[in-house]
Amino acid sequence: MISAFGWLVAAHPALAEPSPDSSQQKHHDVPPVRKVATFDLERIRLLPGPFQDAQQRDLQYLLSLDPDRLLVMFRSTAGFYHGADFLQPYGGWESPVSEQRGTVIGHYLSACALMYASTGDPRLKQRTAYVVAELAKCQANLANAGYHPGYLAAVPEYFFDFVDAQKPVWAPWYMIHKIMAGLLDVHVHTDNPQALEVLNRLADWVKFRVDRLTPEQMQGALKKEAGGMNEVLANLAAVGGNSDRLRLAQSFNHLSLFAPLARGDDQLDGLHANTQIPQIIGAAREYELTGRAEYRDLARFFWREVALKRSYAIGGDSDDEHFFPIADFPAHLSATTDETCNTYNMLKLTEHIFAWEPSASTMDFYERGLYNQILASQDPASGGVTYYVPMKPGMFKTYSTPDRSFWCCVGTGMENHAKYGEEIYAHADRSLYVNLFIPSQLDWHERGLTLRQETRFPDEPITRLRLALAQPQRLALKLRQPGWCRPGIIVTLNGHSIGAQADASGYITLDREWSDGDLVEVTIPLSLRAEALPGDNRTLAFFYGPVVLAGELGTEGMPAGGAYAEAAKKFAQWPAVPVPLLIGDPAAIFAGIRPVAGQPLTFRTESIGRPRDVTLIPFYRLHHQRYTIYWKTAAGAATVASSIGR
Secondary structure (H helix, E strand, O other): OOOHHHHHHHHOHHHOOOOOOOOOOOOOOOOOOOOOEEOOHHHEEEOOOHHHHHHHHHHHHHHHOOHHHHHHHHHHHOOOOOHHHOOOOOOHHHOOOOOOOOHHHHHHHHHHHHHHHHHOOHHHHHHHHHHHHHHHHHHHHHHHOOOOOOOOOOOOOHHHHHHHOOOOOOOHHHHHHHHHHHHHHHHHHHOOHHHHHHHHHHHHHHHHHHHOOOHHHHHHHOOOOOOOHHHHHHHHHHHHOOHHHHHHHHHOOOHHHHHHHHOOOOOOOOOEHHHHHHHHHHHHHHHHHHOOHHHHHHHHHHHHHHHHHOEOOOOOEOEOOEOOOHHHHHHOOOOOEOOHHHHHHHHHHHHHHHHHOOOHHHHHHHHHHHHHHHHHHEOOOOOOEEOOOOOOOOEOOOEEOOOOOOOHHHHHHHHHOOOOOOOOEEEOOOEEEEOOOOOEEEEEHHHOEEEEEEEOOOOOOEEEEEEEEOOOEEEEEEEEOOOOOOOOOEEEEOOEEEOOOOOOOOEEEEEEEEOOOOEEEEEOOOOEEEEEEOOEEEEEEEEEOOEEEEEEOOOOOOOOOOOEEOOOOOOOOOOOOOOOEEEOOHHHHHHOEEEOOOOOOOEEEOOOEEOOOOEEEEHHHOOOOOEEOOEEEEOOHHHOOOOOOO
């Protein structure tokens, strides 16, 4: 009788078998399946604005952390600490009793490496070099202490025996993925050869663990959350030119997830969302290294299902970390929606989808999640970040503490605000894409070109692109026309109007010879619009351009001292407050939401709120008070429903 694994492989052989010579691409090359590439982060510098502000807060937080406290449990496991020498570790998920201890150091390495690339601050490179050197000592001593060679973690190796035996343990492969990803980011972004050496030794240990198992046993082990092990091993194959790393990556493909997606079958209901998304990112990377269409197709299908059907207004997804039936959104406006890690990973996946087929509509989703969840996730007072972002009307955001939380979303949060430059621009050989309207400067030195984007968007509906060129050259400048922008954007070149139209991909192309000092001004009309909650046309979220507007509901009954927590669900059962109902037919509701003079992106309802009217501001600016994003409406509002991509 054929096994379940055998049936899946027989039905989809490319999901399980690597291409032997498929991993010779360099990490930053554009593989043949990619039509565009992003720029290295060191080529982009943010200019003053909300994204630079968030980046600087994150930079200060990274520098405030003590690397030695992050290393405590690695050193302890490796046998370096005894008695009074034991330094106090951080708390929360990093505490000595947590089975996830040691995970955050991988995020920390990634965040510091990304922030170094984004800012050039030498302190970050020094931090990563120190941590890598100390991890190398731990790795060597772990082998001397009897662990299998190459092992590197802050937990005992027998945790992986529990995984193999399908016994209870808290996702150690997830932890290994983060450590490996951190080492790889340090190697790539700070040119640290020791990071690659430690990483390759750890990958050899992974090979030892995996190759002992039958395919059926490995698939059983993948019932436990494994993070993006397939992605990081595929990336390592691309950097190191070792095709066996790619075979190892494909060993982490969870075929019970992949096979339905490969045939266009959404079986995501009830699954833990952030277990699945990193695996799909891995599939996307495997497609880029193998060219096998099955990986591309399942990644695209998953992206469409989650981004366009399973996401809330802010671009996040899941309730209590799990996918639920698409028709059940009205029952899932809870205090535990929109895990921030999910959006971190969905934006990573979106980068792949966009690179294969550049599209303004794909970037619409990226922009939605970037502004309305990622930028909104950081506390401007402390630099703490959110785990869940409640969609429950009348609730509030909960933020991490500086040294006692260290949730998964604290780890990805460190990275989120370090890499805002990633998707602002993209390029092909002679094309430059302007994807996002974020103040920034791009150095494309291979073409002798600097582009400076000056804007206060979305406070003002205009961006200015100034080109500095070593010599005149022909280039196709591609400007994204967002799907929410109706009518279309207006473009002028050196003060003269250009009647350009967006093509089928949603980009306006200016293909010409450019000269030093050329100035392109782009006006992006912003307007108020509504988007219905899936399954309930009477419950609406309001947008102005790409920005979700949230109602300010005050601080009544808020936690004393602020909503800071060690436990991610600490305030999940905290009472909400009543939220006004919006009354009127569609025209009356829109007429009753009016801009407040002198306050950009601020609106006030007039005579439509019951029992009172409210002020609406961008969700990314709303902190330390209660809010609602979704509004109940009455009296004919069922016809008010528009949405990008839905």
